[in-house]
Amino acid sequence: MDLSLPVIHIQSIYPQMILVLFAIIVVILPLFVHNLKRELLALISVVGLVLAYFSLINLWGQNLTGFNGMIVGDNFSIAFSIIFLVGAFLAVLLSLNTVENEYLNYSDFYSMLLFALVGLLMMVSSTNLLVIFIGLEILSISLYVLAGIRKMRVDSIEASLKYFLLGAFATGFLLYGIALLYGASGSIDLVEIGKYIQANGFSGTFILAGAAMLLIGLSFKAAFVPFHMWTPDVYQGAPTPVTAFMSAGVKGAALAVLLRFVWTIAPLSKADWTIAIWIIAFLTMTVGNVVAIAQSNVKRMLAYSSIAHAGYLLVGVLAGSQLGQASIMYYLLVYTMMNLGAFGVISYLGNSNKQENLNLRDYRGLGFKHPFAGLAMAIFMFSLAGVPPTGGFVGKFYLFNSAIQAGYLWLVIFGVMNSVISAYYYLRVVVNLYMHEPEKEVAVPKASLGLSFALLIAMVAVLQMGIMSSSYFEFFRQAVIAMP
Amino acid sequence: MLDYVWLVPLFPLLGVIFNTIFGWKLKEKVVGIIGSTTIGLSLLVSILLLLDLLKLPEHHKIFELTLFKWIAAGSFAAEIGFQIDPLSVIMMLVVTGVSFVIHIYSIGYMHGDRGFNRFFIFMNLFVFAMLLLVMANNFLLMFVGWEGVGLCSYLLIGFWYEDNNNADAGKKAFIVNRIGDFGFLLGIFLIFTTFGTIDFTDVFHKAAVNFHVGDGTMVAIALLLFIGAVGKSAQLPLYVWLPDAMAGPTPVSALIHAATMVTAGVYMIARTNVIYTLAPAALMVVAIVGALTAIYAATIGITQFDIKKVLAYSTISQIGYMILACGVGAYSAGIFHLMTHAFFKACLFLGAGSVMHAMSNNTDIRIMGGLRKYMPATFWTFLLATLAISGIPGFSGFFSKDEILWQSFSSSYGNFWLWILGAVAAGITAFYMFRLVFVTFYGKLRADEEIARHVHESPKTMTVSLWILAGLSVIGGFIGIPAIFGGGNRFEHFLEPVFEKSAAIRESAMAVHGYAVEQGHSLEWTLMGIVFAIVLLGIGLAYLMYIKKTDLPGLVSRRIKPVYQLVFNKYxxxxxxxxxxxxxxxxxxxxxxxxxxxxxxxxxxxxxxxxxxxxxxxxxxxxxxxxxxxxxxxxxxxxxxxxxxxxxx
The missing domain is CATH 1.20.5 (Single alpha-helices involved in coiled-coils or other helix-helix interfaces)
Incomplete structure (x- = not known):
């Protein structure tokens, strides 16, 4: 009998290990040192993020496989992981603001954030469905906690509970899908399942139903319509930095898994699958944008906007090309920057628990009273709307370009029409910032250094990606998965 | 130093950013100093660049620096990159040098204006855009600068937008320029479809290798680009916006509408010289438009009573000369005149601003007179610049204008008619400029009590700038003394690498046609003498009419009333x-x-x-x-x- 020892390659999970270590440090340290300032905890978390970043960069190009194929350290996973790290970094900086001083326990917050990040990294760095599932659960449970971390607030608890209930519901489908795929093909690895399907065709009730349920589970996480109903309530109730992190990170991980899934199992070769995804993308864009118009709460408006953006990203999945993959990564990075930036401004303008200044009317005239925050918000809104010379424009251009090359002209036409609709509610914020007299005196606290820094980074990045897009895009082109 | 060329446009941009964010709260002085210092730093870097470039061996004076890839879509690629060669360095020096002086002047001139900070933001933004225009290494980036200066021009013409006339003048400039820009853009499209690239080096190399003289595509490209130059450089028939553009603050007129932006068309033709040399038919159009504009605008200049309007028509006429120079293939002569013109015309405009400052912002020369006594510095600098623009031997304008006139006669593209138009225009120029000097600074002050009481010399920041520019107007021509005076024409020699492809194309074309190149020095002396006589005649006539027999102008205008009315109303x-x-x-x-x-x-x-x-x-x-x-x-x-x-x- 031939016994082969499993290949471990422990360095392939160094980033995850570093993050877990720091998550534990952050949660244990306050037990020994009393009266720790949150700034210090944030700093420790940032150190963890930076170390994880370098260990990721170290893996770049090595294409390591660890734990006997359970962990895949390809460029694809590293690129996504870096985007998540950037998102977590900005979220940590956002948490330093005045309005966020009402969490009961900061060490919990930072540790959960790091654990959520570990979940994200696990999800993107495996083709094994069980590992992906474990990553998803690490992520989800951390997020349930994070959403409800403002324990004295009803809406925060409500957000946490709703997210948990519906999340559990969706996870059931995901797990059921995995089970069905395993039952049909005899494997829980996407690559192996892909081989089975190549041999036997993408057909059979088990395979089809399993794939559909996997899609449903991921759709829930990415907030695709009609699995999006939780999004506005949860996004509104969760603390702003958490919302910001969720909107970019979770969406990204779900899309990364979806990309691996459609690439290895290749359902895009089957017409009714593409039509199904086409419809979901169309609905997601349209419902997100149309309902966003009717919102007067800025945070809720951005929640719907994030649904719409999930739709744009799905267009890139449908393109089914390497161009589409790179476009998704590019857009995800821009989206991380501009969306976290926008949420950062929201957090900046919030005063306290009682007075968060979330209504659109509170933004009137703020552009002149707070020029920096006003300018930042304007730039993020223009970028979200996809106006040049911001990164949002270039990102949309790449996404739609990849879809056109794949022949989805009509979907792109609808996408562009959706952009027009979205311009209405994004620019309404800018109009309120600069073209209306303030109705009442809105008290805004002094911005923390961390938040200002985060806004500055996001602003510069959004503009830089709009003007010097090529170098970023070239980077992401090296990160696509090869043709199966 | 060459690796740091990006510093040159960066400094003004930093000035824009800084004053936009903090300028509103800062004192005027700080804003002004920041605005001027950033330009000063750019000037410094440009000078260092020139020194570096002079050290390089003869035929390696072209240096390209790509900052990053800007757009890549299919086969289309554009870079943010700079091309540093003798031509762009000269333009950078002219732009940063003149703007530096004008910025300092503006600190005094704009003192107390509500839009002081806004003014400096726009001026710095203008310098940034203008530097992009002259430093770009491809057509698209050049176009960005081209549009950027247009935008700043629009913003600054309508700077005092509360007055509807000023806002209208801004719009007029913008809209008329759009016609030109449309042609320019079509030209760029045609370049891309023809050559598959928009990079200067590639385009000119491919043009010189793949196309022969007289090719239809080259003529089309050259003419389309020329439409852009006509709009931007205010040539017939699109010059109408420039006189109205005088609605802006005077430093703006000096910097944008005299010294730099309006000469962008000349720079563009010089930059694309290879294409023009391949299209002699287009060159002919260029030369004719330039010569006609030179004389046409000069005639209008005789009849105007607004000191800035006279200078505006004079600018149009002088750019006509530069365009004429390009049209006869004497690109370096055109650039030479561009440079000297920048000095003396900026000086004249700033002098006019100084006069307006003294006259409570009146621009009508009919109520001026005798200002020589009240503001000596303004008078002397104005006079020196006038001598330069009139082409009195020894002053900068003489060398550059003489070079153009000689080339328009002797070059293989030139002929007698172009020369005579230019020569007569030179006489008219001398006449209307001395008319301006005599009416404004001599005789008796004709203003009413209220204004007369306030007449005073301008503050130091302004007069210092005037003296610097006047000094340059006097000596600026010495770097390009032609061979006939025993000079080596170092200016032309320095520019040679830029035009060497054109020179090669011309030589081979001439070899085919067997054209005789050599013209004797005696002919050059004769022509120069004739032009000088015409100029003296113009000055003498002005002296006669506006100093000796001051009732003569009225008499003449009545005698030839229909003609006078026609010219007075700008045709x-x-x-x-x-x-x-x-x-x-x-x-x-x-x-x-x-x-x-x-x-x-x-x-x-x-x-x-x-x-x-x-x-x-x-x-x-x-x-x-x-x-x-x-x-x-x-x-x-x-x-x-x-x-x-x-x-x-």
Missing amino acids: YVDEIYNALVVQPIKNVSDYLLWKFVDVKLIDGTVNGTGYLVRFAGRSLRTIQTGFVQNYALVFILGVVLLLLYVVFI
Whole structure:
């Protein structure tokens, strides 16, 4: 009998290990040192993020496989992981603001954030469905906690509970899908399942139903319509930095898994699958944008906007090309920057628990009273709307370009029409910032250094990606998965 | 130093950013100093660049630096990159040098203006855009700068926008320039489709290798680009915006509408010289337009009473000379005149600003007079610049203008008629400039008590700038003394690498046609003498009419009333354009496009869609009840539909 020892390659999970270590440090340290300032905890978390970043960069190009194929350290996973790290970094900086001083326990917050990040990294760095599932659960449970971390607030608890209930519901489908795929093909690895399907065709009730349920589970996480109903309530109730992190990170991980899934199992070769995804993308864009118009709460408006953006990203999945993959990564990075930036401004303008200044009317005239925050918000809104010379424009251009090359002209036409609709509610914020007299005196606290820094980074990045897009895009082109 | 060229446009941009963010709260002085210092630093770097470039061996004076890839879409690629060669360095020096002086002047001139900070932001932005224009290594980036300076020009012409006339003048400049820019853009498109690239080096190399002299495509490209130059450099027939542009603050007129932006067309032709040399037919058009503009605008200059308007027409006329120089293939002579003109015309405009400062912002020379006594510094600098523009031997304008006139006669593209137009225009120039000097600074002050009481010399920041520019107007020509005076024409020699492809093309073309190149020095002396005599005649006439027999001008204008009226009213060109172009377009847009297409068709559709979307939004919103059960229901609905569709159908 031939016994082969499993290949471990422990360095392939160094980033995850570093993050877990720091998550534990952050949660244990306050037990020994009393009266720790949150700034210090944030700093420790940032150190963890930076170390994880370098260990990721170290893996770049090595294409390591660890734990006997359970962990895949390809460029694809590293690129996504870096985007998540950037998102977590900005979220940590956002948490330093005045309005966020009402969490009961900061060490919990930072540790959960790091654990959520570990979940994200696990999800993107495996083709094994069980590992992906474990990553998803690490992520989800951390997020349930994070959403409800403002324990004295009803809406925060409500957000946490709703997210948990519906999340559990969706996870059931995901797990059921995995089970069905395993039952049909005899494997829980996407690559192996892909081989089975190549041999036997993408057909059979088990395979089809399993794939559909996997899609449903991921759709829930990415907030695709009609699995999006939780999004506005949860996004509104969760603390702003958490919302910001969720909107970019979770969406990204779900899309990364979806990309691996459609690439290895290749359902895009089957017409009714593409039509199904086409419809979901169309609905997601349209419902997100149309309902966003009717919102007067800025945070809720951005929640719907994030649904719409999930739709744009799905267009890139449908393109089914390497161009589409790179476009998704590019857009995800821009989206991380501009969306976290926008949420950062929201957090900046919030005063306290009682007075968060979330209504659109509170933004009137703020552009002149707070020029920096006003300018930042304007730039993020223009970028979200996809106006040049911001990164949002270039990102949309790449996404739609990849879809056109794949022949989805009509979907792109609808996408562009959706952009027009979205311009209405994004620019309404800018109009309120600069073209209306303030109705009442809105008290805004002094911005923390961390938040200002985060806004500055996001602003510069959004503009830089709009003007010097090529170098970023070239980077992401090296990160696509090869043709199966 | 060459690796740091990006510093040159960076400094003004930093000035823009800094003053935009902090300038509103800072003192005038700080804003002014920051605005000027950033330009000063750019000037410093430019000078170091020049020194570096001079050290390089003869034929390696072209240096390219790519900062990053800007756009890559299919086969189309554009870089943010700079090309540093003798031509661009000279332009950078002219732009940063003159702007530096004018910025310092503006600190005094704009003192107390409500828009002081806004003024410096726009001026710095202008310098940034202008530097992009002259430093770009491809057509697209050049176009960005080209549009950027246009934008700043618009913003600064309408700087005092509370007065509707100023805002209208800004719009006029913008719209007329659009016609030119349209041609320029089409030219760039044609370049891309012809060569498959928009990079200067590649385009000119491919043009020189793959196309022969007289090729139709080259003529088309050259003419399209020339439309852009005509608009930007205010040549016939698109010059109408420049006189109106005098509505802006005087430093703006000096910097943008005399020294730098309006000469961008000349720079562009010189930059694309290879294409023009390949298209002799286009060159002929260029030369004729330049010569006609030179004499046409000069005649209008005789009759104007607004000190800035006279200088504006003078600018149009002088750029005519530069365009003429390009048209006869004497690109370096055109650039030489561009440089000297920048010195003396900026000096004249700043002098005019100084005069306006003293005259409570009046610009009518009829109420001036005798200002020599009150403001000696302004007078002397103005006089020196006038001597330069009139082409008195020894002053900078003489060398550059003489070079152009000689080339327009002797070059293989030149002929007697171009020369005579230029020579007569030189005489007229001398006449109207000395008329301006005599009426403004000599005789007795004709202003009323109120204004007369306030007449005073301008503050130091302004007079210092005047002296610097006057000094340059005097000595600026010495770097290009032609061979005939025993000079080596170092200026032309320095520029040679830029034009060497053109020179090669010309030589081979001439070899085919067997054209005799050599013209004797005696002929050059003769022509120079004739031109000088004409100039002296113009000055003498001005002296006679405005110093000796001051009733003569009235008499003459009455005697030839119809002609005088025609010229005084600027040949009624504005009225003709208004009747033939503006009104018809207005009518079409008013009745057809606005009241029908826009209001009924487009607004109707847009508003209808808007209502529909908002209605849909409100209805969909009601589904969001807040109950988890409902959410789960929608979820399940989605699951059922998907499974049904994917698995069972």
